[in-house]
Amino acid sequence: MIDKIKELEKISRVLDANFQERGYLLNEITDYSQDYLEKINNTSAFSFDIDKNDAISDFSINDSGEDIKAILKSLDRHVNFSGANTLSSKYFGYIPTGSIFHSALGDYHAAIINRYTGLYYTAPGPALLENTLIRWISNILGYPDNSLGNLSSGGSISTLTALVTARDAHNIEGDEINKAVVYLTSQTHHCLKKVLHIVGLDNCIVREIDIDDNYRMNANKLEEAVISDKKHGLNPWLIVGTAGTTNTGSVDPLYNLSQIANQYGLWYHIDGAYGAFYLLSDEVKDRFSGIEKSHSIIVDPHKSLFIPFGSGVTLIREGKKLHDSFSAHADYIENIMEKTEEMSPADLSPELTRHFRGLRMWLPLKLFGISVFKAALTEKILLARYFYEKMMEIKRIELGPYPDLSIVTYRWIPEKGNPDDFNKLLLKKIQHEGKIFISSTKLNGKYVLRLAVGSFKTHKEDIDVAINVIRGSAEEIEAG
Protein backbone atom coordinates (compact mmCIF):
# COMPACT_ATOMS: atom_id res chain seq x y z
CA MET A 1 0.00 0.00 0.00
CA ILE A 2 2.82 2.41 0.86
CA ASP A 3 4.26 1.93 -2.63
CA LYS A 4 0.90 2.60 -4.15
CA ILE A 5 0.46 5.77 -2.08
CA LYS A 6 3.91 6.98 -3.15
CA GLU A 7 3.13 6.30 -6.76
CA LEU A 8 -0.17 8.21 -6.55
CA GLU A 9 1.53 11.04 -4.71
CA LYS A 10 3.95 11.47 -7.57
CA ILE A 11 1.06 11.94 -9.96
CA SER A 12 -1.13 14.12 -7.76
CA ARG A 13 1.69 16.48 -6.88
CA VAL A 14 1.38 18.16 -10.28
CA LEU A 15 -1.80 19.78 -8.92
CA ASP A 16 0.35 21.74 -6.50
CA ALA A 17 2.11 24.18 -8.86
CA ASN A 18 5.50 25.35 -7.66
CA PHE A 19 7.00 28.82 -7.98
CA GLN A 20 8.40 28.27 -11.50
CA GLU A 21 5.26 26.57 -12.78
CA ARG A 22 3.10 29.35 -11.40
CA GLY A 23 5.34 31.93 -13.03
CA TYR A 24 5.11 30.22 -16.39
CA LEU A 25 1.32 29.88 -16.30
CA LEU A 26 0.84 33.41 -15.03
CA ASN A 27 2.94 34.77 -17.88
CA GLU A 28 1.02 32.77 -20.41
CA ILE A 29 -2.37 33.86 -19.15
CA THR A 30 -1.54 37.51 -18.49
CA ASP A 31 0.04 37.97 -21.94
CA TYR A 32 -3.00 36.31 -23.37
CA SER A 33 -5.56 38.44 -21.56
CA GLN A 34 -3.58 41.62 -22.21
CA ASP A 35 -3.64 40.82 -25.90
CA TYR A 36 -7.36 40.06 -25.73
CA LEU A 37 -8.20 43.31 -23.96
CA GLU A 38 -6.19 45.29 -26.51
CA LYS A 39 -8.20 43.98 -29.40
CA ILE A 40 -11.65 43.21 -28.01
CA ASN A 41 -13.06 46.72 -28.17
CA ASN A 42 -12.41 46.89 -31.87
CA THR A 43 -13.87 43.55 -32.72
CA SER A 44 -17.45 43.09 -33.81
CA ALA A 45 -20.15 43.89 -31.23
CA PHE A 46 -21.86 40.63 -32.15
CA SER A 47 -20.95 37.43 -33.94
CA PHE A 48 -22.75 34.15 -34.03
CA ASP A 49 -20.37 31.78 -35.77
CA ILE A 50 -19.88 28.55 -33.97
CA ASP A 51 -18.56 25.35 -35.41
CA LYS A 52 -20.31 23.12 -32.91
CA ASN A 53 -18.60 19.86 -33.71
CA ASP A 54 -15.16 21.39 -33.72
CA ALA A 55 -15.91 23.18 -30.45
CA ILE A 56 -17.25 20.08 -28.71
CA SER A 57 -14.20 18.16 -29.77
CA ASP A 58 -11.91 20.90 -28.42
CA PHE A 59 -13.93 21.15 -25.20
CA SER A 60 -13.90 17.44 -24.42
CA ILE A 61 -11.86 16.31 -21.45
CA ASN A 62 -9.32 13.56 -21.97
CA ASP A 63 -7.42 11.19 -19.76
CA SER A 64 -4.20 13.08 -20.16
CA GLY A 65 -3.66 16.83 -20.00
CA GLU A 66 -2.86 19.31 -22.73
CA ASP A 67 -0.51 22.22 -23.13
CA ILE A 68 -1.72 25.62 -21.90
CA LYS A 69 -0.92 27.29 -25.22
CA ALA A 70 -3.12 24.83 -27.10
CA ILE A 71 -5.91 25.24 -24.57
CA LEU A 72 -5.82 29.02 -24.84
CA LYS A 73 -5.87 28.75 -28.62
CA SER A 74 -9.06 26.73 -28.47
CA LEU A 75 -10.63 29.42 -26.28
CA ASP A 76 -9.76 31.93 -28.97
CA ARG A 77 -11.49 29.81 -31.54
CA HIS A 78 -14.70 29.06 -29.71
CA VAL A 79 -15.14 31.16 -26.60
CA ASN A 80 -13.55 34.57 -26.47
CA PHE A 81 -15.36 36.15 -29.39
CA SER A 82 -18.59 34.23 -29.17
CA GLY A 83 -21.94 36.02 -29.36
CA ALA A 84 -22.62 39.48 -27.98
CA ASN A 85 -19.41 41.34 -27.21
CA THR A 86 -20.21 42.68 -23.75
CA LEU A 87 -16.76 44.27 -23.60
CA SER A 88 -17.42 46.46 -26.61
CA SER A 89 -18.04 50.16 -26.01
CA LYS A 90 -20.76 49.77 -28.65
CA TYR A 91 -22.69 47.12 -26.77
CA PHE A 92 -26.09 48.66 -26.04
CA GLY A 93 -28.22 45.52 -25.74
CA TYR A 94 -30.41 44.32 -22.87
CA ILE A 95 -28.64 45.74 -19.83
CA PRO A 96 -24.97 46.39 -20.61
CA THR A 97 -22.24 45.47 -18.21
CA GLY A 98 -18.59 45.74 -19.08
CA SER A 99 -16.53 44.27 -16.31
CA ILE A 100 -13.63 46.37 -15.20
CA PHE A 101 -10.21 44.75 -15.19
CA HIS A 102 -9.66 45.44 -11.50
CA SER A 103 -12.55 43.12 -10.63
CA ALA A 104 -10.85 40.24 -12.39
CA LEU A 105 -7.84 40.78 -10.15
CA GLY A 106 -10.11 40.62 -7.10
CA ASP A 107 -11.54 37.35 -8.40
CA TYR A 108 -8.09 35.98 -9.03
CA HIS A 109 -6.99 36.73 -5.53
CA ALA A 110 -10.24 35.43 -4.03
CA ALA A 111 -9.65 32.09 -5.74
CA ILE A 112 -6.00 32.10 -4.67
CA ILE A 113 -6.77 32.51 -0.97
CA ASN A 114 -10.01 30.47 -1.18
CA ARG A 115 -11.11 31.16 2.38
CA TYR A 116 -14.31 29.53 3.57
CA THR A 117 -16.45 32.64 3.44
CA GLY A 118 -19.81 31.08 4.22
CA LEU A 119 -19.11 31.36 7.94
CA TYR A 120 -17.79 34.23 9.99
CA TYR A 121 -16.01 31.75 12.21
CA THR A 122 -13.97 30.17 9.40
CA ALA A 123 -13.19 33.45 7.63
CA PRO A 124 -13.75 36.45 9.91
CA GLY A 125 -11.74 38.87 7.74
CA PRO A 126 -13.43 38.03 4.42
CA ALA A 127 -16.89 37.91 6.04
CA LEU A 128 -16.29 41.27 7.69
CA LEU A 129 -15.12 42.72 4.38
CA GLU A 130 -18.35 41.60 2.74
CA ASN A 131 -20.48 42.74 5.64
CA THR A 132 -18.82 46.16 5.51
CA LEU A 133 -19.48 46.36 1.79
CA ILE A 134 -23.12 45.43 2.37
CA ARG A 135 -23.40 48.08 5.08
CA TRP A 136 -22.02 50.64 2.65
CA ILE A 137 -24.63 49.67 0.05
CA SER A 138 -27.36 49.78 2.73
CA ASN A 139 -26.23 53.25 3.68
CA ILE A 140 -26.31 54.64 0.17
CA LEU A 141 -29.79 53.22 -0.29
CA GLY A 142 -30.89 54.74 3.03
CA TYR A 143 -31.51 51.53 4.96
CA PRO A 144 -31.17 51.57 8.77
CA ASP A 145 -28.33 49.99 10.76
CA ASN A 146 -30.35 46.91 11.63
CA SER A 147 -30.77 45.98 7.98
CA LEU A 148 -28.92 42.93 6.69
CA GLY A 149 -28.00 41.65 3.30
CA ASN A 150 -26.16 39.18 1.23
CA LEU A 151 -23.94 39.16 -1.83
CA SER A 152 -25.50 36.85 -4.36
CA SER A 153 -24.78 35.67 -7.87
CA GLY A 154 -27.29 38.06 -9.44
CA GLY A 155 -30.73 39.60 -9.54
CA SER A 156 -32.76 36.44 -9.88
CA ILE A 157 -31.20 34.76 -6.85
CA SER A 158 -31.45 38.01 -4.88
CA THR A 159 -35.15 38.16 -5.75
CA LEU A 160 -35.55 34.60 -4.54
CA THR A 161 -33.91 35.49 -1.23
CA ALA A 162 -36.04 38.59 -0.79
CA LEU A 163 -39.31 36.88 -1.64
CA VAL A 164 -38.70 33.94 0.67
CA THR A 165 -38.15 36.48 3.45
CA ALA A 166 -41.32 38.34 2.47
CA ARG A 167 -43.27 35.08 2.33
CA ASP A 168 -42.12 33.97 5.78
CA ALA A 169 -42.59 37.41 7.33
CA HIS A 170 -46.25 37.41 6.24
CA ASN A 171 -46.85 33.68 6.83
CA ILE A 172 -47.91 33.04 3.25
CA GLU A 173 -48.38 29.27 3.43
CA GLY A 174 -51.11 26.65 3.15
CA ASP A 175 -54.55 28.12 2.57
CA GLU A 176 -53.11 31.63 2.75
CA ILE A 177 -51.40 31.22 -0.61
CA ASN A 178 -54.60 31.39 -2.64
CA LYS A 179 -55.63 34.60 -0.91
CA ALA A 180 -52.27 36.38 -1.11
CA VAL A 181 -52.06 39.12 -3.73
CA VAL A 182 -48.94 40.37 -5.47
CA TYR A 183 -48.98 43.76 -7.22
CA LEU A 184 -46.63 44.49 -10.07
CA THR A 185 -46.84 45.86 -13.63
CA SER A 186 -46.42 44.60 -17.16
CA GLN A 187 -42.91 46.08 -16.93
CA THR A 188 -41.80 44.02 -13.90
CA HIS A 189 -38.89 41.73 -14.67
CA HIS A 190 -39.96 38.18 -15.53
CA CYS A 191 -37.79 36.73 -12.75
CA LEU A 192 -40.50 37.77 -10.28
CA LYS A 193 -42.96 35.25 -11.69
CA LYS A 194 -40.23 32.65 -11.99
CA VAL A 195 -39.36 33.12 -8.34
CA LEU A 196 -43.00 32.89 -7.25
CA HIS A 197 -43.05 29.54 -9.01
CA ILE A 198 -39.80 28.37 -7.40
CA VAL A 199 -40.96 29.27 -3.90
CA GLY A 200 -44.27 27.45 -4.30
CA LEU A 201 -46.45 30.52 -4.72
CA ASP A 202 -47.85 29.86 -8.19
CA ASN A 203 -51.32 30.06 -6.72
CA CYS A 204 -50.94 33.59 -5.42
CA ILE A 205 -53.03 36.18 -7.21
CA VAL A 206 -50.83 38.38 -9.37
CA ARG A 207 -52.26 41.76 -10.37
CA GLU A 208 -50.70 43.82 -13.13
CA ILE A 209 -51.35 47.41 -12.16
CA ASP A 210 -51.76 49.97 -14.96
CA ILE A 211 -48.78 52.04 -15.98
CA ASP A 212 -48.58 55.66 -17.06
CA ASP A 213 -47.12 57.08 -20.28
CA ASN A 214 -43.63 56.71 -18.83
CA TYR A 215 -44.18 53.01 -18.06
CA ARG A 216 -44.25 53.68 -14.32
CA MET A 217 -46.77 52.06 -12.01
CA ASN A 218 -49.90 54.12 -11.47
CA ALA A 219 -50.02 54.48 -7.69
CA ASN A 220 -53.71 55.44 -7.62
CA LYS A 221 -54.64 52.29 -9.48
CA LEU A 222 -52.51 50.31 -7.06
CA GLU A 223 -54.35 51.73 -4.08
CA GLU A 224 -57.73 51.04 -5.66
CA ALA A 225 -56.71 47.42 -6.29
CA VAL A 226 -55.48 46.94 -2.72
CA ILE A 227 -58.69 48.41 -1.26
CA SER A 228 -60.85 46.29 -3.52
CA ASP A 229 -58.92 43.11 -2.72
CA LYS A 230 -59.21 43.75 1.02
CA LYS A 231 -62.94 44.29 0.61
CA HIS A 232 -63.19 40.93 -1.13
CA GLY A 233 -61.50 39.10 1.72
CA LEU A 234 -58.16 38.66 -0.02
CA ASN A 235 -54.77 39.30 1.54
CA PRO A 236 -52.82 42.05 -0.22
CA TRP A 237 -49.30 40.82 0.49
CA LEU A 238 -46.58 42.16 -1.77
CA ILE A 239 -45.93 45.28 -3.84
CA VAL A 240 -43.11 45.00 -6.34
CA GLY A 241 -41.77 48.41 -7.36
CA THR A 242 -39.05 48.68 -9.96
CA ALA A 243 -36.23 51.20 -9.74
CA GLY A 244 -35.22 51.03 -13.39
CA THR A 245 -37.23 48.67 -15.56
CA THR A 246 -35.46 46.46 -18.04
CA ASN A 247 -37.57 47.64 -20.97
CA THR A 248 -37.36 51.40 -20.61
CA GLY A 249 -35.34 52.13 -17.47
CA SER A 250 -38.43 53.63 -15.83
CA VAL A 251 -38.47 54.24 -12.11
CA ASP A 252 -41.81 53.58 -10.44
CA PRO A 253 -43.11 56.27 -8.03
CA LEU A 254 -41.21 54.66 -5.18
CA TYR A 255 -42.36 57.05 -2.47
CA ASN A 256 -46.05 56.74 -3.34
CA LEU A 257 -45.79 52.98 -3.38
CA SER A 258 -44.16 53.04 0.05
CA GLN A 259 -47.08 55.01 1.46
CA ILE A 260 -49.57 52.49 0.16
CA ALA A 261 -47.50 49.58 1.47
CA ASN A 262 -47.31 51.26 4.83
CA GLN A 263 -50.96 52.23 5.07
CA TYR A 264 -52.29 48.80 4.14
CA GLY A 265 -49.56 46.68 5.70
CA LEU A 266 -47.98 45.09 2.62
CA TRP A 267 -44.40 43.97 2.10
CA TYR A 268 -42.74 46.41 -0.28
CA HIS A 269 -40.03 44.95 -2.48
CA ILE A 270 -37.96 47.05 -4.87
CA ASP A 271 -36.27 45.57 -7.89
CA GLY A 272 -33.27 47.81 -8.41
CA ALA A 273 -31.23 45.18 -10.26
CA TYR A 274 -30.42 47.50 -13.11
CA GLY A 275 -31.20 50.90 -11.68
CA ALA A 276 -30.67 51.29 -7.96
CA PHE A 277 -26.97 52.22 -8.13
CA TYR A 278 -27.89 55.17 -10.35
CA LEU A 279 -29.01 56.75 -7.11
CA LEU A 280 -25.32 57.63 -6.72
CA SER A 281 -25.76 60.19 -9.50
CA ASP A 282 -27.02 63.61 -8.47
CA GLU A 283 -28.73 63.90 -11.87
CA VAL A 284 -31.38 61.35 -10.92
CA LYS A 285 -31.07 60.93 -7.15
CA ASP A 286 -34.49 62.46 -6.50
CA ARG A 287 -36.26 59.80 -8.52
CA PHE A 288 -35.29 57.26 -5.89
CA SER A 289 -36.87 59.04 -2.98
CA GLY A 290 -38.84 56.49 -0.96
CA ILE A 291 -36.51 53.61 -1.83
CA GLU A 292 -35.37 53.63 1.80
CA LYS A 293 -38.92 52.88 2.97
CA SER A 294 -39.08 49.49 1.23
CA HIS A 295 -38.77 46.19 3.09
CA SER A 296 -36.39 44.61 0.60
CA ILE A 297 -34.23 45.76 -2.30
CA ILE A 298 -32.16 43.92 -4.82
CA VAL A 299 -29.37 45.52 -6.85
CA ASP A 300 -26.89 44.09 -9.33
CA PRO A 301 -23.30 45.32 -9.26
CA HIS A 302 -22.85 43.29 -12.46
CA LYS A 303 -25.07 45.80 -14.17
CA SER A 304 -24.52 49.29 -12.88
CA LEU A 305 -21.21 48.98 -11.08
CA PHE A 306 -19.40 47.47 -14.09
CA ILE A 307 -18.48 44.32 -12.13
CA PRO A 308 -18.36 40.96 -13.95
CA PHE A 309 -21.45 38.75 -14.11
CA GLY A 310 -22.23 36.84 -10.97
CA SER A 311 -22.60 39.86 -8.68
CA GLY A 312 -25.91 40.64 -7.01
CA VAL A 313 -27.01 42.05 -3.67
CA THR A 314 -30.10 41.41 -1.53
CA LEU A 315 -30.95 43.80 1.27
CA ILE A 316 -33.64 43.36 3.89
CA ARG A 317 -34.59 46.42 5.88
CA GLU A 318 -35.40 44.51 9.06
CA GLY A 319 -32.38 42.25 8.98
CA LYS A 320 -33.68 39.81 11.57
CA LYS A 321 -36.31 38.64 9.09
CA LEU A 322 -33.63 37.61 6.61
CA HIS A 323 -31.86 35.71 9.35
CA ASP A 324 -35.14 34.06 10.48
CA SER A 325 -35.69 32.73 6.96
CA PHE A 326 -32.21 31.48 6.19
CA SER A 327 -30.27 30.57 9.31
CA ALA A 328 -29.76 26.88 9.84
CA HIS A 329 -27.79 24.59 12.11
CA ALA A 330 -25.82 21.40 11.67
CA ASP A 331 -23.80 19.31 14.10
CA TYR A 332 -20.76 19.33 11.87
CA ILE A 333 -20.53 23.11 11.93
CA GLU A 334 -19.51 24.03 15.40
CA ASN A 335 -18.58 27.54 16.35
CA ILE A 336 -16.04 27.32 19.15
CA MET A 337 -15.82 31.09 19.39
CA GLU A 338 -17.96 33.21 21.65
CA LYS A 339 -21.08 34.46 19.97
CA THR A 340 -20.15 37.42 17.78
CA GLU A 341 -22.07 40.40 16.54
CA GLU A 342 -21.07 39.65 12.97
CA MET A 343 -23.33 37.62 10.73
CA SER A 344 -22.26 34.71 8.57
CA PRO A 345 -23.26 34.89 4.91
CA ALA A 346 -24.60 31.33 5.19
CA ASP A 347 -27.21 32.48 7.71
CA LEU A 348 -28.53 35.10 5.31
CA SER A 349 -28.82 33.29 2.00
CA PRO A 350 -29.62 29.92 0.41
CA GLU A 351 -25.88 29.21 -0.02
CA LEU A 352 -23.42 27.60 2.35
CA THR A 353 -20.11 27.13 0.57
CA ARG A 354 -19.68 30.03 -1.78
CA HIS A 355 -17.37 32.14 -3.87
CA PHE A 356 -15.70 35.02 -2.01
CA ARG A 357 -17.46 37.37 -4.38
CA GLY A 358 -17.05 40.44 -2.24
CA LEU A 359 -13.48 40.95 -3.36
CA ARG A 360 -14.30 41.60 -7.02
CA MET A 361 -16.62 44.40 -5.93
CA TRP A 362 -14.64 45.78 -3.07
CA LEU A 363 -11.26 46.03 -4.81
CA PRO A 364 -12.35 48.45 -7.57
CA LEU A 365 -14.38 50.57 -5.13
CA LYS A 366 -11.38 50.76 -2.84
CA LEU A 367 -8.96 51.52 -5.67
CA PHE A 368 -10.97 54.35 -7.21
CA GLY A 369 -13.28 55.58 -4.49
CA ILE A 370 -16.94 56.27 -5.04
CA SER A 371 -16.43 59.52 -6.91
CA VAL A 372 -15.26 57.77 -10.07
CA PHE A 373 -18.33 55.52 -10.11
CA LYS A 374 -20.59 58.52 -9.54
CA ALA A 375 -19.01 60.27 -12.50
CA ALA A 376 -19.28 57.20 -14.73
CA LEU A 377 -22.96 56.67 -13.88
CA THR A 378 -23.77 60.33 -14.45
CA GLU A 379 -21.95 60.19 -17.78
CA LYS A 380 -24.13 57.22 -18.85
CA ILE A 381 -27.30 59.11 -17.96
CA LEU A 382 -26.21 62.16 -19.92
CA LEU A 383 -25.21 59.99 -22.87
CA ALA A 384 -28.71 58.48 -22.95
CA ARG A 385 -30.20 61.98 -22.92
CA TYR A 386 -27.78 63.07 -25.64
CA PHE A 387 -28.83 60.08 -27.77
CA TYR A 388 -32.49 60.91 -27.18
CA GLU A 389 -32.06 64.53 -28.21
CA LYS A 390 -30.03 63.64 -31.32
CA MET A 391 -32.61 61.05 -32.35
CA MET A 392 -35.34 63.68 -32.00
CA GLU A 393 -33.72 65.50 -34.91
CA ILE A 394 -34.24 62.51 -37.20
CA LYS A 395 -37.57 62.92 -38.92
CA ARG A 396 -38.50 59.24 -39.23
CA ILE A 397 -37.66 58.33 -35.67
CA GLU A 398 -40.47 57.84 -33.17
CA LEU A 399 -39.18 57.96 -29.61
CA GLY A 400 -40.41 56.40 -26.38
CA PRO A 401 -40.41 58.42 -23.16
CA TYR A 402 -37.51 60.68 -22.18
CA PRO A 403 -35.18 58.37 -20.23
CA ASP A 404 -35.53 58.18 -16.45
CA LEU A 405 -32.08 56.55 -16.38
CA SER A 406 -29.94 55.27 -19.25
CA ILE A 407 -32.30 53.39 -21.60
CA VAL A 408 -33.96 54.88 -24.67
CA THR A 409 -36.62 53.22 -26.83
CA TYR A 410 -37.30 54.27 -30.41
CA ARG A 411 -38.33 53.00 -33.79
CA TRP A 412 -38.09 54.01 -37.40
CA ILE A 413 -41.38 54.79 -39.11
CA PRO A 414 -40.86 53.76 -42.73
CA GLU A 415 -42.24 55.70 -45.67
CA LYS A 416 -44.54 52.78 -46.33
CA GLY A 417 -45.15 49.35 -44.88
CA ASN A 418 -45.53 47.96 -41.40
CA PRO A 419 -43.27 49.60 -38.79
CA ASP A 420 -42.96 46.37 -36.76
CA ASP A 421 -41.67 44.45 -39.77
CA PHE A 422 -39.38 47.29 -40.75
CA ASN A 423 -37.77 47.56 -37.31
CA LYS A 424 -37.33 43.79 -37.06
CA LEU A 425 -35.45 43.94 -40.32
CA LEU A 426 -33.47 46.93 -39.12
CA LEU A 427 -32.42 45.14 -35.93
CA LYS A 428 -31.43 42.07 -37.87
CA LYS A 429 -29.30 44.11 -40.25
CA ILE A 430 -27.60 46.02 -37.43
CA GLN A 431 -26.88 42.90 -35.39
CA HIS A 432 -25.64 41.06 -38.43
CA GLU A 433 -23.22 43.82 -39.36
CA GLY A 434 -22.01 43.89 -35.76
CA LYS A 435 -20.76 47.49 -35.62
CA ILE A 436 -23.00 48.11 -32.65
CA PHE A 437 -25.19 45.78 -30.63
CA ILE A 438 -28.74 46.88 -29.78
CA SER A 439 -31.81 44.88 -28.80
CA SER A 440 -35.58 45.19 -29.05
CA THR A 441 -38.70 44.87 -26.98
CA LYS A 442 -42.46 45.28 -27.19
CA LEU A 443 -44.25 48.25 -25.67
CA ASN A 444 -48.04 48.44 -25.82
CA GLY A 445 -47.91 45.71 -28.43
CA LYS A 446 -45.54 47.70 -30.65
CA TYR A 447 -42.13 46.40 -31.62
CA VAL A 448 -39.48 48.95 -30.62
CA LEU A 449 -35.71 49.13 -30.51
CA ARG A 450 -33.75 49.86 -27.36
CA LEU A 451 -30.46 51.53 -26.70
CA ALA A 452 -29.18 50.88 -23.20
CA VAL A 453 -26.10 52.83 -22.17
CA GLY A 454 -24.18 51.19 -19.37
CA SER A 455 -20.75 49.95 -20.29
CA PHE A 456 -17.92 51.76 -18.55
CA LYS A 457 -16.26 51.92 -21.96
CA THR A 458 -19.11 53.76 -23.66
CA HIS A 459 -18.46 57.45 -24.32
CA LYS A 460 -19.86 60.14 -26.60
CA GLU A 461 -18.08 58.92 -29.73
CA ASP A 462 -19.77 55.53 -29.37
CA ILE A 463 -23.20 57.15 -29.18
CA ASP A 464 -22.40 59.10 -32.34
CA VAL A 465 -21.47 55.85 -34.08
CA ALA A 466 -24.72 54.27 -32.87
CA ILE A 467 -26.81 57.11 -34.26
CA ASN A 468 -25.05 56.90 -37.62
CA VAL A 469 -25.43 53.14 -37.80
CA ILE A 470 -29.14 53.25 -36.94
CA ARG A 471 -29.90 56.06 -39.36
CA GLY A 472 -27.65 54.70 -42.09
CA SER A 473 -29.03 51.17 -41.90
CA ALA A 474 -32.63 52.37 -41.91
CA GLU A 475 -31.98 54.56 -44.94
CA GLU A 476 -30.35 51.65 -46.74
CA ILE A 477 -33.40 49.48 -46.11
CA GLU A 478 -35.70 52.27 -47.26
CA ALA A 479 -33.64 52.62 -50.43
CA GLY A 480 -34.16 48.89 -51.03
Ligand SMILES: *Cc1c(COP(=O)(O)O)cnc(C)c1O
Ligand atom coordinates in the same frame (compact mmCIF):
# COMPACT_ATOMS: atom_id res chain seq x y z
C1 LIG B 1 -31.45 41.95 -15.00
C2 LIG B 1 -32.61 42.19 -14.17
C3 LIG B 1 -33.08 41.23 -13.28
C4 LIG B 1 -32.49 39.84 -13.20
O1 LIG B 1 -31.19 39.88 -12.73
P1 LIG B 1 -30.12 38.75 -13.13
O2 LIG B 1 -28.88 39.26 -12.51
O3 LIG B 1 -30.08 38.72 -14.63
O4 LIG B 1 -30.59 37.46 -12.57
C5 LIG B 1 -34.14 41.56 -12.46
N1 LIG B 1 -34.72 42.77 -12.54
C6 LIG B 1 -34.31 43.72 -13.40
C7 LIG B 1 -35.00 45.04 -13.42
C8 LIG B 1 -33.25 43.46 -14.25
O5 LIG B 1 -32.86 44.40 -15.12
